Amino acid sequence: MRALVLGGGSGGTIVANSLGAAFETTVVSPTSEHLFQPGLLYAAFKGDERRLVRDERRLLKRGVNFLQDAARRVDLLAKQVDTAGGQRLAYDQLVVATGVGADYSQIPGLPEVAAEVGNYHSTVDSARRLWRTLNAFAGGTIALGQATPICKCPPSPLEGILLTDELLRARGIRDKCRLVFFTPYPRAYPAEPMSRIVEPILKERGIEVFTFFDLDRIDPGTRTLTSIEGDVIECDLPIVVPAFVGADIVYEPAETLDASSFVVTDPRTLRIKGVESAFAIGDGTSLSTSKSGVGAHLEAKVVAKTLNGTPAVFGGRTHCPFDVGGGRATFVAGTYDTPVVPSPPTRLKHLMKMAFARVYWASLRGLLDPVLDVYFRLTDPARATRSGSRELS
Numbered sequence: 001m002r003a004l005v006l007g008g009g010s011g012g013t014i015v016a017n018s019l020g021a022a023f024e025t026t027v028v029s030p031t032s033e034h035l036f037q038p039g040l041l042y043a044a045f046k047g048d049e050r051r052l053v054r055d056e057r058r059l060l061k062r063g064v065n066f067l068q069d070a071a072r073r074v075d076l077l078a079k080q081v082d083t084a085g086g087q088r089l090a091y092d093q094l095v096v097a098t099g100v101g102a103d104y105s106q107i108p109g110l111p112e113v114a115a116e117v118g119n120y121h122s123t124v125d126s127a128r129r130l131w132r133t134l135n136a137f138a139g140g141t142i143a144l145g146q147a148t149p150i151c152k153c154p155p156s157p158l159e160g161i162l163l164t165d166e167l168l169r170a171r172g173i174r175d176k177c178r179l180v181f182f183t184p185y186p187r188a189y190p191a192e193p194m195s196r197i198v199e200p201i202l203k204e205r206g207i208e209v210f211t212f213f214d215l216d217r218i219d220p221g222t223r224t225l226t227s228i229e230g231d232v233i234e235c236d237l238p239i240v241v242p243a244f245v246g247a248d249i250v251y252e253p254a255e256t257l258d259a260s261s262f263v264v265t266d267p268r269t270l271r272i273k274g275v276e277s278a279f280a281i282g283d284g285t286s287l288s289t290s291k292s293g294v295g296a297h298l299e300a301k302v303v304a305k306t307l308n309g310t311p312a313v314f315g316g317r318t319h320c321p322f323d324v325g326g327g328r329a330t331f332v333a334g335t336y337d338t339p340v341v342p343s344p345p346t347r348l349k350h351l352m353k354m355a356f357a358r359v360y361w362a363s364l365r366g367l368l369d370p371v372l373d374v375y376f377r378l379t380d381p382a383r384a385t386r387s388g389s390r391e392l393s
């Protein structure tokens with residue numbers, strides 16, 4: 001049985017490594033560089049570039065084929081994929097894990113700002129540029145926020161402003177700087193229970209929050225940010241998390257993609273809507289859960305289980321680590337059926353977030369599965385709700 005996996009990121013690598021010997025598995029991805037994207041945060045705000053990239057071929061278990069190429073057209077009816085390199089690949093089962101990419105074009109002025117300032121949601125080069133920009137900054141207003149409501153790793157905009165605060169304090173210039181966090185949501189964090197935790201932290205650090213700020217355009221000359229409603233933030237340094245869209249792939253039938261080029265996916269079975277022999281996982285899906293590596297991981301395991309012969313369903317579990325600066329972190333955990341449960345930031349959770357960066361590569365090969373299974377069971381938000389504590393410790 002031929003299994004074709006499109007995308008050699010977190011989700012694609014895990015699903016390929018989890019399929020049984022009954023499959024002849026091939027991963028198709030345009031680059032052999034596997035980027036540990038959470039590391040971009042630390043490259044941009046701490047200048048730490050360790051553990052960022054590994055060769056995808058070495059992350060795949062023996063027997064899984066790797067084809068360096070990009071899918072261009074997926075015909076779900078004929079069960080074949082055409083690639084940029086001119087190949088036509090037939091499959092019995094398909095898993096789409098092509099992630100999302102930054103789309104600067106949605107906000108006039110953002111392409112220029114991103115090129116000059118850098119960001120921490122695209123490439124190592126861009127994160128490096130942001131680190132240099134922040135270190136050259138001598139004082140003034142920094143405005144950081146997300147351009148659109150859908151964001152890869154929902155805590156990452158707040159992590160960015162909190163780590164900016166930490167960096168400016170370390171450089172001894174915090175008193176010369178005004179920090180503004182803008183968001184299209186009605187509160188600092190989209191989920192109210194987490195906002196209740198983070199808002200006092202922002203206040204204590206002197207970070208202003210502009211809510212309901214739907215970014216419309218940026219004037220790269222004056223560095224003025226204007227919202228759709230006409231509100232204005234004037235700043236010296238805009239750091240903008242861009243809009244994200246799905247991979248540039250044409251699907252047959254065309255209704256497979258929604259307006260943002262996300263693959264329309266059944267939230268429970270993870271099958272591409274209406275198709276028996278194709279699944280989608282990770283950031284590139286239309287799922288209403290957070291776009292996170294943890295989500296991609298859990299979804300990959302559900303699909304692998306189903307393909308290996310034990311039909312499984314996804315419960316919408318998220319578990320996003322959230323670095324609040326000052327050596328403390330928390331997790332944003334929820335499911336389709338259990339809303340996000342508040343979880344106070346601690347040093348231990350920060351240590352866990354940092355430890356995961358070291359073991360990420362082993363997790364792709366399934367080496368941590370027994371530990372992670374227990375961990376996700378113990379931290380299941382439904383447990384906290386059932387036990388009446390209404391809080392994850």
Ligand SMILES: Cc1cc2nc3c(=O)[nH]c(=O)nc-3n(C[C@H](O)[C@H](O)[C@H](O)COP(=O)(O)OP(=O)(O)OC[C@H]3O[C@@H](n4cnc5c(N)ncnc54)[C@H](O)[C@@H]3O)c2cc1C
Nearest residue numbers: 007008009010011037038071098099153282283292293294
């Ligand atoms: C700053 C930052 C911090 C983050 N922090 C965390 C965190 O702490 N915890 C967490 O869980 N998540 C975090 N994330 C999110 C996490 O990195 C992503 O959610 C995760 O990588 C998604 O996995 P994926 O497999 O869906 O997509 P990706 O890992 O992005 O992989 C997509 C793959 O598809 C390939 N591809 C693209 N186009 C094609 C094509 N046409 N044909 C074939 N292949 C294609 C790409 O090259 C890539 O290999 C963070 C992200 C950022 C940017």
